[in-house]
Amino acid sequence: MKFSTIAATGAMMAALFLGASAASADQLADIKAAGKIVCGLTIVQPFAFNDQATRKVVGYEVDLCQMLAADLGVTMESSVVAADVRVPELLQGRIDVLDALMSYTAERAQVIDFSNQYVSDGFYFIVQKDSPITDVEQLADKRISVAKGSLYQTAASRRFPNANVISFDDGPLAFLAMQQGKSDATVQRGAAAVGLQLRSPAGSPEIRLLEPPLVRQGSGFGVRKGEPEFLAYLNDFLGRLESSGEAQKLWDKWLGKDSEYKLERKFVVGTPLGG
Structure with missing residues (x-):
């Protein structure tokens, strides 16, 4: 459905x-x-x-x-x-x-x-590393798992009205659905996705983030x-x-050099939102 x-x-x-x-x-x-x-x-x-x-x-x-x-x-x-x-x-x-x-x-x-x-941070479509999906546009009619009530739940549905956007109670459950093949892709914050992958059980599928991000907020x-x-x-x-x-x-x-993420900060705290 x-x-x-x-x-x-x-x-x-x-x-x-x-x-x-x-x-x-x-x-x-x-x-x-x-x-x-x-x-x-x-x-x-x-x-x-x-x-x-x-x-x-x-x-x-x-x-x-x-x-x-x-x-x-x-x-x-x-x-x-x-x-x-x-x-x-x-x-x-x-x-x-x-x-x-x-x-x-x-x-x-x-x-x-x-x-x-x-x-x-950017919100990305994320797929298993060995997925045949290599381009965001290939998700137009696919199953996409998201966290219920999230910004990207609405954004994904608007971007791909013919996709099957499936909501889960939270981001980790939506991520797990993608890992288990219950969805073709999930939408997650870039940093959150890295964290979920780091904490996945041994043998879990590796992931790929598809560029460009669905939205950056x-x-x-x-x-x-x-x-x-x-x-x-x-x-x-x-x-x-x-x-x-x-x-x-x-x-x-x-998230940065003292963490396991090792991500570079590319924003300034205190910048006004919403233009």
Whole structure:
């Protein structure tokens, strides 16, 4: 059966927003008064994942939010949320800020506000290394596995309306489907795909990333509308993170020279999103 992606409409998300508890007139002051900040995280390695040794959630975005909490002078609490419920959880006030690989889109920006970017990456179609598929256009009528509620679920369906776009609860499950031959390709962030391959069991199929990427997007903190002071603080924090060199250290620890990924950083933390 062909999977048809129906994007959440602005009206539906607006209803969620209006139905939520009224946002504070000054969330920044409220966070400082409460002495804690609740960060919404989504499990995507190495950005946020369960460390088997410590049984704690660790990663690039976890450290980022800990740095933010320290800068605010408060403690950090984390709440792991699935990609398709990130925005509702924020709008309902159960989390203070999304630190969950929330890629900027104009549609999302109608519902929540975005800080400047703290990471940028490409979303690629990924196939098994020995797959006969060598060109993105060959996927026009193929099976493509994606994470439910992700930016690239909608993007893949729009790019290839005749493809069978199959959604899974998260990115790792969509990746596994490609490895097991249940889909011809999957869509993943480039960095996330490298991590999933590194942690695959011995003998698992190797992968290839097809150029060009489906889309290249930056991600920033997601906050509720009507919080200009909080948003300005986040942007200032990210700018200071870049200028101090801490942004590079964070990248090197999880994705760069000090990690198993050895990826080069090709973006500037604190760059505005959305033009």
